[in-house]
Amino acid sequence: MAVPILKQGPFLIATIQAALTDTDVLLLQDDVMAQVTRHRSRGIIVDVTALDVMDSFVSRSLQGIARMTRLRGAETVIVGIQPEVAFAMVQLGMAFEDVLTALDLEEGLALLTRPRKEATDSGG
Amino acid sequence: MADPTDVTDGHRESNADLLTQLVAHLRNNRTQLRQEWARRIGEARLLTALTQEEIFSEATSVYDNYVEVLETGSVEALQDYARNLSERIIPRGVETEEVLGIVLLLRDVLARSLFEKYPDEFNRVLDVYEPAANRIANTVAINFVTERERVIRQQQEAIRELSTPVLQVRERLLILPIIGVLDGQRARQLTEQLLRAIRANRARVVVIDITGVPTIDSTVANHLVQTVDASRLMGASVIITGLSPEIAQTLVTLGVELGKVNAVGDLQGGIEEAERLLGYQVSMETPALDAPTG
Numbered sequence: 001m002a003v004p005i006l007k008q009g010p011f012l013i014a015t016i017q018a019a020l021t022d023t024d025v026l027l028l029q030d031d032v033m034a035q036v037t038r039h040r041s042r043g044i045i046v047d048v049t050a051l052d053v054m055d056s057f058v059s060r061s062l063q064g065i066a067r068m069t070r071l072r073g074a075e076t077v078i079v080g081i082q083p084e085v086a087f088a089m090v091q092l093g094m095a096f097e098d099v100l101t102a103l104d105l106e107e108g109l110a111l112l113t114r115p116r117k118e119a120t121d122s123g124g
Numbered sequence: 125m126a127d128p129t130d131v132t133d134g135h136r137e138s139n140a141d142l143l144t145q146l147v148a149h150l151r152n153n154r155t156q157l158r159q160e161w162a163r164r165i166g167e168a169r170l171l172t173a174l175t176q177e178e179i180f181s182e183a184t185s186v187y188d189n190y191v192e193v194l195e196t197g198s199v200e201a202l203q204d205y206a207r208n209l210s211e212r213i214i215p216r217g218v219e220t221e222e223v224l225g226i227v228l229l230l231r232d233v234l235a236r237s238l239f240e241k242y243p244d245e246f247n248r249v250l251d252v253y254e255p256a257a258n259r260i261a262n263t264v265a266i267n268f269v270t271e272r273e274r275v276i277r278q279q280q281e282a283i284r285e286l287s288t289p290v291l292q293v294r295e296r297l298l299i300l301p302i303i304g305v306l307d308g309q310r311a312r313q314l315t316e317q318l319l320r321a322i323r324a325n326r327a328r329v330v331v332i333d334i335t336g337v338p339t340i341d342s343t344v345a346n347h348l349v350q351t352v353d354a355s356r357l358m359g360a361s362v363i364i365t366g367l368s369p370e371i372a373q374t375l376v377t378l379g380v381e382l383g384k385v386n387a388v389g390d391l392q393g394g395i396e397e398a399e400r401l402l403g404y405q406v407s408m409e410t411p412a413l414d415a416p417t418g
Contacts, residue, residue, distance in 0.1 A: 079359070083319030086357040087312075087350075095353040102359035103326055111359075 003028045005035050010042040011112055012074075013105070017050050025061045032065055036072050043112035044069050047105055049080030059094045066099040075100060079108035142245070143252045147195045149241055150234060158187050161226075161233045170225045173216040182209065183226075190230060194256045199263045206264045210271035223268045224261065231257045288314050290321040296328040297398050298360075299391075303336030311347035315354055322360045329401050330355055331394040335366030345380040352385055361401060362386065365394035 001024060005014045012035055014028065032044060046062060048054065066076035077100040081089075089095065102108040150157065162183050165171060171179050186209075189202045210223075235257070238249050283304065291299045300318055318330065332351070334340070340348075352362040364387045367375075375382060388394040399406060 078357075081357045083316060083323060083354075083358065086319055086354040087315055089357060090350040090353040096357060101357050103323065103328075104359075107326075107328075107359055 005031055007039055012041045012044045015047040025058055029065055036069055036074050041074050043074055044076045045108040046078050047080050054085050063099055077102050077108040077111055080104050139252055150191050161230050164229050165226050170222045173218055193260050202263055206267035210268045224265050227261045227264045292325050298327040298330045301333045306344045315351045322358050327360050329361050329398040331363045331398055333366045333391045340371050342378050342380050363388055363394045363397055365391050
């Protein structure tokens, strides 16, 4: 199932709605990069609220998206990681060291619209 | 103990006869042997947590059970009694070695009496008496230890259920005071609880206070790092407070990597830091203490 990507001002919002196959994930990566380039976006929010499992391929790909978009000058924020998912991820050693995270869409937007320095401060 | 396959029928029968005789002897001398036993318990300073009367009444029950097991060879009744006894005496602080000690004492007292009575049949008495006696000692000890473990498990459960509260002190600021020993299971439970609270309270900053944690080793430190990472995945920054000077020294000596963790000396400092992160500005006006009746 493809992931819809919505444009919201200078930001893109990608809401994952069901478990992703590996193909979907790669497609999402391509899509995001294409849209970031087309819309010259400043930030991307990937909403994973609907995921109750996140395997290592998905999390590595999300991390990849964050790094790629940064090279295009756009920050990626992963929002809506569920408690169980967060716990499983740290246990597997996938702590998203260099990726911004926020509680939900609203928080993610707030993080992106905040002045640059502060955003990087609290996101980790 | 003779190999059972070597024993002829006649032999077995005579052993059974002998057992009946032994049991009869022990029954007939019940009072005297029981007193002898109680005296030796006192001499060995066992069961000091119980009164003389209690020791005597328990001794009577144990004695009767003991002889019954010798006679029937079935330990079921004894098992029940041993469990029941353990339940009663564990809260009084009776130790494993005391329980085992008194059973072994009883074994010796009875054996001595039997040898006196049958001085010429030393080996046969041993053959008949020893296996049963050993099984009794085993049964009582195992039941005592099992019961003790059950009590310990129950207490662990109780401690675990004393929930660790997650408190909201400001909008979007949570405090998690940890008191007591952190093991793997508790750390996990605590993290899950915290993550749920972060979602429910939409927290952005969490202060974890570990003043009440007596010791921290590398395992516990890693649990803390995991908690910090998981909270960050949910969009909340974590501040750890209350690392005592000793613990700080230990952690550095152990080489535990806590560089990524935001640590502040005490809870007050942690809350101030959190307020700064959240953009609160606390200012003091004229102290309210001036007008206590107001």
